[in-house]
Amino acid sequence: QSVLTQPPSASGTPGQRVTISCSGSSSNIGSHPVNWFQQLPGTAPKLLIYNNYQRPSGVPDRFSGSTSGTSASLAISGLQSDDESDYYCATWDVSLRAWVFGGGTKLTVL
């Protein structure tokens, strides 16, 4: 059971906008910024969003992050077939004194 809760799956059609949620608590998302990662099968994770909304260089602006209270969201606009991947949220938990991840969301592009 992950500390952060994500839907196990999401889907959309090419060109559509999809949102993936990440629910936590006051000791994690409510206290510390959120990162989002993309992971293709058999590869290392890739940082998509850090500090809730900032994108590393090279990440397209189709990817955006936001937070509200103890929840965070990753939005992907202009969905492409290459976006089919697993997505994870993560943040620091001040009570556990540990980084915690969501269980991951498998995005399917129909």
Place this chain on the structure above:
Amino acid sequence: VQLVESGGTLVQPGGSLRLSCTVSGFIFSDSAMGWVRQAPGKGLEWVSGICASGRCTFYQPSVRGRFTISRDNSKDTLYLQMYSLRAEDTAVYFCAKYHGDYLGDFWGQGTLVTVS
């Protein structure tokens, strides 16, 4: 930027193992580092982190007391010493660089540890 893990192998329950992560392309001594693992078919799980100086370390509760993270800034290398290994420690172990306080702006390709 490159991070290259090594040391993963098959080990018996109760055994020990040391993983290494050798880096290049950035100033290692300026960056906090960490280990993240992924059991077969499962999600990501943070294992441990260490600050740039090496003077502060943090652990996932399930490995605290069994794993030790360390670094040699003169060799640009991160380590994870694992003791009392259990079947549930079986996973691909990734090393990851921190961007300031934020985990994971660069990752290694991972090394597989199998406890059986």
